Amino acid sequence: MSSARPATPASPKNYKVKAAQQGQPMYGCEHLQKLFNQDQVTTNTSIHHYKMILRTIFDQTPVVSQTVKVVDTQQVVTTLTPTYLCLQCPSTVTEEDRIKHGNKKSHRFYVDSRSAALYCQMCDDMVYDPTFEELRLKKLGTSTFSNTRKRKQDELFSPDPVKDSPAYISQNTTTATCKANGLRGIYNAGATCYQNVVLQSFLHNPILRNYYLSDGHSGCDTPHCLSCAMDDMFQDFYAVENTNGYTAANILSGFWISERKAFENLVTTKEQDAHEFFQFLAEELHERNGDGKKPEIGSEHSCNCIIHQTFYGKLQTQTTCQNCQGVTNQVQSFLDLSLPLENLTQKKGGKKLLGGKGTMTLQECLDEEYVKLDKCEYRCNGCNSTQQARRQTSIKRLPNVLSIQLKRFEYKQGRHERAAKIDTPVQFPLQLNMLPYTTVGRSGDTKDSYELARQCTYDLLSVVVHVGEIDTGHYVSYCRVGDQVCPFFSLWKMAMLTRLKVVRFQRPQGGSCPEVGRAQRKSLPLVLYCQVVDVGTLLGFLGRAGWTVSISSNGTGPTF
């Protein structure tokens, strides 16, 4: 029982060491260089073993990689702390036993069971070899080693043989200055913080950023086009050296000029709801970039535009008639998930009285909406009459960037019926597993599928928080930027960055660096490491390539 790894024979395919790249050494250390230069068989087995180890670590239950056999006592122990998987044989050892195993078998390379980093015994240090690192990031990001994409929506990011050649890129793009990193404030043009927060989360959305920086929207001659304004803004954030605030004049005028019936009430000089603006912007950008058809949130509308590929997912509502047990399925596409807090708050209210803290988690809210059944009346075709039915909603297709909105308002009954804000804090994780809320996840047999779970895992990308009362207040947004999260106020409050501090975040696993003209086209999980207890309503965007939670509430903006 030294290892649960199956000893598969090396595949006949010859593995190649990653080609030399400028500005990067070819191997992680001298000793790996020797290993790779021995002969093709050694290279093959080394890379093949590393791949197997990656599968063991990330696709199987942690018990497998955490179980070691102590060399001296031959005792099998499962530990919580990191273990080391030998690259050259299928044994797993503890940190102390590394040297013993190495001396006995002269195996010198081990893989750390927590991060899959390679340890070189001769360096006595972790080494980061480009070949292995590439495999590791692919495993973490897409959970496959190959570049083939399964999902249809990734067509947009499929490599173009002409445009992806390095020569084409160097000819047609300019390298952005190192100073431009997309961290800028947006001036508040008078109660426009509800727009600024949404713009900030769009700006730090890797998919949208890559789309705009790779010239996704070009050759447009529509006057006052909002998508052109977005394009300008992305250029200004990622290509210009300015660190002062950005004036979103074009966006604002595009907003004023656009005549959308559904958002007529939004276009005022008053404080507004950020979530509504998010919907507005999504619709507007869809129309500018897509097939021109109106997005139908209610029906199964699929479009290839960037907005649909980024934000739209599908919900399935299954209605079971209680009389004839007939099942009807209805599929809807959605831009964001709206989670009502009202019911849960009331339920929690009881606990609060008993001394509980009165907080809830995002998962609880999701459970309420996408796991629990609810009863409804419906007209059954089978029975030909109105029957009691059970209804269950689950997510049929997860979007690349998932947005969640917490509905933080309720109507207070009483003498003065009025809307009020629910202030109950909702705790949200930095990594969210959406598998339990998907149609696949609901059907069972997925409990042990670590791979599926990882595919359904979202990383926090940005949060929009509303501070203040229901009718007035201020919006604040937090965005993940590289390995950091940065609270964005309208520039007026940008000095307050220090007050909230720039919170350090976990570096994205192979996070892509913004490059103007083009950007990396990979969907990688981007991990955040900070707990922001929200105080406003949540409008969230969670992403497969990184997720965003943004918080919004009914109608507000700053008053200055």
Place this chain on the structure above:
Amino acid sequence: MSSGTGDTGLAGIVIAPEDATSMDKLAHSVLDDILYDLVHDLLIRVHRDEKSARANTAAIKVEKLALGAIDGSTPDQRPDVEIETDAAIYKDGRVTLKGNPLKTTKEILCPRCNLPKLLHPTDGKGAKKPDPGVIYCKRHPYIEKPGFDIYGQTWVAPGPGRGKKKKDMEKKDLNDPNSPVPGTEGSAKDRPPNVLSFPSATCSKCKRCILVTRLNNHMGSCIGNSGRNASRAAAQKISNSNGGSQNNDNTPPGSQKGTPLPGSRAASPKKRDMDDPDDDAEESDASKPKKKIKLATTSLNKKVTLKAANTTKKEKAKASSMLNVEQKVDDEDGKNSTVQVAPKKTNPKGPSPVKNKIKVAKPTQPSPAGKAKVKVRERDLETSVSP
């Protein structure tokens, strides 16, 4: 089952008391292991970043040397030379490491611009003075300093024209009545480059230069209809529709009279006759101001074009240099205009002949419009201060 060799986990920090039960000890050791894992993960991450950066730096350096060795005439090709540094070897167009880059390489070069990275913030917490002789990569560590943002920028304190009351403004003027620009932000020339102030933006419709904080309101009145013009537009619309309905009405007036309105069945024809002249009067009333409005708008348009020419010039000047004197003049312009607006806003409904005069006066002033306005404003202020 914990792997802890001793009483607790691997970190050895969370230790259960001697008399703890076995479950207690287990809990402590699990917690201790988790603590160890957290530190482990964190360390690996930092280690990976740092070591990769140094390894790449070693590669960049040796590649630079190799390029230098062949005079860099063909920068795209990999030079066929062999170069060895303390940290790396360049051979056959490939870079291989020598030793541990954490030991051999001390600085970090930016992989994009190949300039050394500044490793400490220049200001605030943990700041270190950078070597003035070195050109660093432009991406600096973020600054953490109260009152300043991550780039070390700060904000012009709220002053007159920035939403502050007239009182504050007067105080400052009393201190220095001759200075055309009161307050801190006025001394824009001595303002350090890291102190920001609100810029102006051009309205896409009327091409006027508007202070960014009032852009939304401006667009509301310029593009949308929620400003001063809104009431005019509405009035015009109403009068138009009134006239239109009257003109397009094919029903002869007699028949209209014949069908009584609901609820007014009992109304005597006499009364209706009484009403009619009223209607006519209203109509004529409505038509008269309509003409007036038209006149007014045309004159306004002329002004706008004049002003637009001015502003575009200013815009160009600004674009060339972000923080020069011209912009400050422009800035003052904006401020003065806000000062002028302030009294207007206090009684927006009341008649304001003065306002009109100023407006008329504006375009007649040739190029130094800004200065003229400043003077006007000063006089106004003095008169208001003297009593």
